[in-house]
């Protein structure tokens with residue numbers, strides 16, 4: 001009996017080989033082309049670069065920076081961890097090939113870790129479904145809608161200024177959690193139309209999404225956690241993440257249900273005549289726009305609405321907070337530029353602190369915008385993004401085969417001296433129109449690029465500008481932490497390990 005089974009098994013091998021011949025051939029070609037790219041240093045048999053990748057966020061950050069600076073690994077190299085491998089990309093030409101068309105829309109493995117939370121929201125979705133959803137959401141970020149958010153950003157700024165005046169004058173303050181609370185307030189108001197401190201369960205929700213982000217960051221550094229079934233069913237970390245996700249979903253579902261009950265549709269037009277819009281008076285949130293779309297055009301269902309609200313919460317909160325934090329630090333470290341930004345604000349708003357900036361005022365603040373852009377160059381909130389190729393890409397460095405995961409290292413592209421002379425220097429004049437003209441368009445990609453770029457980029461810049469106006473009109477920023485003393489770490493979002501401290505000195509009246 002055993003012998004018969006053995007013979008059947010052995011004789012079926014050639015049949016299987018013939019059946020899967022095409023797939024096996026493709027797989028061999030895929031591996032052969034992938035491994036033609038150089039492999040990151042210190043790569044150990046079977047383990048690959050696991051010893052560098054499965055450690056602390058600080059070590060990973062430094063290891064990746066070391067590889068990315070190595071001339072022999074440029075412009076793209078493989079990094080491997082056990083059976084997983086991905087191509088790290090450092091060259092704007094390859095970035096352009098990857099992100100400028102709608103061909104390579106699929107995100108890399110790392111994004112699957114946020115899928116339990118975000119479902120098929122815009123960030124994680126792919127193919128036709130992504131395209132359809134992007135079409136539904138684009139009008140929600142039209143400038144006429146964004147104008148309606150400015151008063152909420154001003155509320156958030158007022159709260160932040162009061163907090164600093166009350167507790168943090170003239171002493172070193174870690175600005176990171178303060179900025180995070182402020183942008184959380186902003187994104188809650190604009191996406192769900194609520195204030196977390198005034199809603200039952202709001203505080204718990206706030207804590208849960210922070211814990212959830214930590215779980216996901218930790219998982220991304222532990223390849224043995226990559227398999228969903230093993231992670232969620234077997235490991236304590238996975239079960240804990242599952243529990244948090246359920247709680248976060250329950251909270252958001254509840255908000256959506258409550259809103260839907262009393263919801264009245266409205267007419268929306270995105271021409272330039274904002275003053276007359278019906279929705280302006282109502283102070284609508286992004287959620288209202290989605291509910292309106294659901295009822296009027298049937299273009300999104302309840303699950304879709306929940307996924308998008310969760311996606312805004314994830315993408316629109318910490319990213320902006322991190323930028324605000326680093327911009328404040330850079331202005332504190334560069335007093336002359338800080339004074340010039342202050343002069344620009346006073347020139348546009350005058351000295352009466354009661355006059356809050358409008359959308360048009362913020363648009364006029366060119367120097368402030370260049371400072372934010374330069375801060376995003378030095379400290380891109382999203383230090384890398386990932387794509388899977390949907391077909392071969394021929395590059396000067398070799399063929400990137402179909403199906404390969406690629407990671408575009410924004411942080412290092414932004415510090416490449418070929419495109420950014422004296423890259424460590426904070427120099428907002430790099431973004432004067434005359435200085436941008438001849439630069440490679442994909443050498444500056446804090447919001448990614450092409451059709452899958454950040455849908456919230458204008459939202460983010462407006463929010464940061466509003467807060468900077470409030471802070472700089474009330475305080476002089478003095479340096480405590482500097483770029484030289486910061487210890488950066490690699491998470492899904494770029495962070496400073498010990499926060500970012502600055503001093504707020506009241507401006508003399």
Ligand code: HEM
Nearest residue numbers: 122123315316319320323381382385446447448454456460
């Ligand atoms: C300074 C702040 C921000 C930065 C640096 C930033 C950066 C990025 C980057 C690099 C991507 C591309 C991700 C990828 O391809 O994998 C992205 C996508 C996205 N961002 Fe932002 N973001 C910011 C703020 C915001 C805000 C405020 C929102 C929402 C209110 C938002 C919503 C999104 C969404 C929904 C996507 C997915 C777009 C798509 O795939 O079609 N982001 N962001």
